[in-house]
Amino acid sequence: MSTSPFQRIGVVGSGAMGRGIAQLFSQSGIAVRLYDSNPAALDSAIAGVADTFAKLVEKGRMGADAASAARARLEPAGALAALADCDLVVEAIVERLDAKRDLFGQLEAIVADDAVLATNTSSLSVTAIAAACRRPQRVAGLHFFNPVPLMKVVEVVDGIRTDAAVVERLVALTRLTGHLPVVAQDTPGFIVNHAGRGFGTEALKALGEGAADIPTIDRILREQVSFDGRGFRLGPFELFDLTGLDVSQPVMESIYRQFYDEPRFRPSVIAAQRLAAGLTGRKAGEGFYLHKDGRQQTPAEAPAPKVAVRPPVWVAPGPRAAALREAVAALEGVVQDTGRPGEHALVLVAPLGLDATAAAAEAGLPAARTVAVDALFPIAPGRCRRRVLMPTPATLPDYRDAAHAIFANDGTPVSMLRDSPGFVAQRVLAMIVSIGTEIAQQRIASPADIDTAVRIGLGYPLGPLAMGDALGAATVLEILANLHRLTGDPRYRPGGWLRRRAQLGLSLLHED
Numbered sequence: 001m002s003t004s005p006f007q008r009i010g011v012v013g014s015g016a017m018g019r020g021i022a023q024l025f026s027q028s029g030i031a032v033r034l035y036d037s038n039p040a041a042l043d044s045a046i047a048g049v050a051d052t053f054a055k056l057v058e059k060g061r062m063g064a065d066a067a068s069a070a071r072a073r074l075e076p077a078g079a080l081a082a083l084a085d086c087d088l089v090v091e092a093i094v095e096r097l098d099a100k101r102d103l104f105g106q107l108e109a110i111v112a113d114d115a116v117l118a119t120n121t122s123s124l125s126v127t128a129i130a131a132a133c134r135r136p137q138r139v140a141g142l143h144f145f146n147p148v149p150l151m152k153v154v155e156v157v158d159g160i161r162t163d164a165a166v167v168e169r170l171v172a173l174t175r176l177t178g179h180l181p182v183v184a185q186d187t188p189g190f191i192v193n194h195a196g197r198g199f200g201t202e203a204l205k206a207l208g209e210g211a212a213d214i215p216t217i218d219r220i221l222r223e224q225v226s227f228d229g230r231g232f233r234l235g236p237f238e239l240f241d242l243t244g245l246d247v248s249q250p251v252m253e254s255i256y257r258q259f260y261d262e263p264r265f266r267p268s269v270i271a272a273q274r275l276a277a278g279l280t281g282r283k284a285g286e287g288f289y290l291h292k293d294g295r296q297q298t299p300a301e302a303p304a305p306k307v308a309v310r311p312p313v314w315v316a317p318g319p320r321a322a323a324l325r326e327a328v329a330a331l332e333g334v335v336q337d338t339g340r341p342g343e344h345a346l347v348l349v350a351p352l353g354l355d356a357t358a359a360a361a362e363a364g365l366p367a368a369r370t371v372a373v374d375a376l377f378p379i380a381p382g383r384c385r386r387r388v389l390m391p392t393p394a395t396l397p398d399y400r401d402a403a404h405a406i407f408a409n410d411g412t413p414v415s416m417l418r419d420s421p422g423f424v425a426q427r428v429l430a431m432i433v434s435i436g437t438e439i440a441q442q443r444i445a446s447p448a449d450i451d452t453a454v455r456i457g458l459g460y461p462l463g464p465l466a467m468g469d470a471l472g473a474a475t476v477l478e479i480l481a482n483l484h485r486l487t488g489d490p491r492y493r494p495g496g497w498l499r500r501r502a503q504l505g506l507s508l509l510h511e512d
């Protein structure tokens with residue numbers, strides 16, 4: 001076992017985070033002193049950690065000797081002064097700048113000059129906390145996620161005046177605990193809470209445009225998105241209900257404001273209104289869904305329409321036309337192989353970042369018979385769990401229903417959207433990649449650390465840069481460029497990191 005870069009660690013604040021941090025360090029063989037200004041909170045934290053160790057022993061995940069040694073390494077501190085001989089103090093108190101600055105000032109008067117001070121803040125500036133210190137170069141962020149022992153990623157936050165050696169020691173410490181360190185420059189949301197803005201915010205934008213209802217958007221993101229079988233475990237609205245809108249909405253607002261109203265992060269009126277109404281999610285019994293006895297109530301999906309006569313299908317030319325033709329044929333549709341659609345043919349088009357109307361108009365197709373298909377992911381039978389279609393507002397109901405019936409022919413559910421640019425998955429994934437590449441562009445973190453932080457911190461199937469590579473950087477660029485052209489909304493403007501790599505055929509993980 002490698003030796004710890006710190007011999008004794010003080011942890012201040014023994015709430016949900018502080019007790020987890022204390023547990024992790026003591027379990028990793030390091031002496032820990034835990035302090036809380038509320039003695040009852042401290043007692044309950046010490047008892048709680050002892051209880052956790054006992055349970056780990058019961059489950060056979062920890063030896064009895066190791067547990068009692070770890071328990072013995074964790075000491076309660078009756079006063080802040082008891083942290084005097086700690087060479088690192090990690091702060092996990094209330095999330096208020098004045099309280100943290102005040103605490104760091106007090107700590108500097110207690111600990112040795114070369115002791116490191118770290119903050120577990122999620123949303124405050126590490127640099128602003130450090131500015132209250134005589135020696136700001138010893139202050140860094142050490143941002144754990146909840147629950148600390150299980151969430152294996154830690155953001156080591158490099159403040160403007162933080163010493164490089166301090167960052168290195170915190171990285172080494174994190175590795176010693178078995179967690180994965182990622183290094184982030186001190187910017188709003190660091191990596192995880194910054195990169196996490198795409199998923200929910202863009203889903204809210206699609207909802208706000210009436211593209212689909214809440215369960216449909218969730219089903220699409222859970223079932224259509226598949227990177228070698230891996231997707232999102234929860235839809236964005238299910239995730240909002242689990243986290244609580246009282247937590248998520250302030251984060252969305254704060255990141256948006258801290259980046260000076262960057263349109264990519266623009267929050268949604270829908271979320272603000274629902275929060276005002278108290279519909280915060282699971283714990284309130286109602287959020288985007290109703291929750292009964294802790295179980296989400298999801299409305300059933302309407303079955304595919306029964307269609308007496310299926311028209312022949314004509315597929316508009318384009319990069320995804322072959323996949324579309326093959327899928328239709330495999331679904332027992334009759335494909336027309338003519339240069340132009342026959343008089344009664346259902347016209348299918350597979351646009352990127354466009355709505356069905358623009359796709360039909362730009363290709364000179366008959367809108368009344370056109371339906372757009374999202375072919376971003378495989379659509380062949382046996383290769384997908386959901387297909388997503390979108391008629392134009394002029395598409396005749398018979399043609400819309402015929403398309404629905406054909407694509408549901410193998411029993412795969414079909415989501416029928418209202419016309420809107422970029423379907424659901426295209427726009428949400430493109431925004432995740434867009435924001436991830438902007439984080440790389442701003443050198444907030446290395447490409448590898450961005451992807452690690454997002455995969456582990458947010459549980460995404462891939463990090464945003466690998467996700468962009470899997471979709472194809474040029475594909476993501478086309479989705480964003482078309483969204484931008486159609487809507488005029490600067491949130492969709494593609495950034496330089498993405499555009500250059502797409503144009504050069506380089507991986508989005510490529511550094512320069």
Ligand SMILES: NC(=O)c1ccc[n+]([C@@H]2O[C@H](COP(=O)([O-])OP(=O)(O)OC[C@H]3O[C@@H](n4cnc5c(N)ncnc54)[C@H](O)[C@@H]3O)[C@@H](O)[C@H]2O)c1
Nearest residue numbers: 013014015016017036037038041092093094095121122146
């Ligand atoms: N809860 C999370 O999911 C999460 C995740 C990452 C980071 N964080 C951050 O970690 C920090 C702690 O969060 P938490 O959820 O554990 O909070 P919490 O409310 O559960 O615990 C905070 C503890 O700090 C104590 N405290 C408050 N002021 C103090 C002071 N001046 N000196 C000593 N003790 C003091 C309180 O008595 C309380 O026991 C915050 O900065 C928060 O933003 C929280």
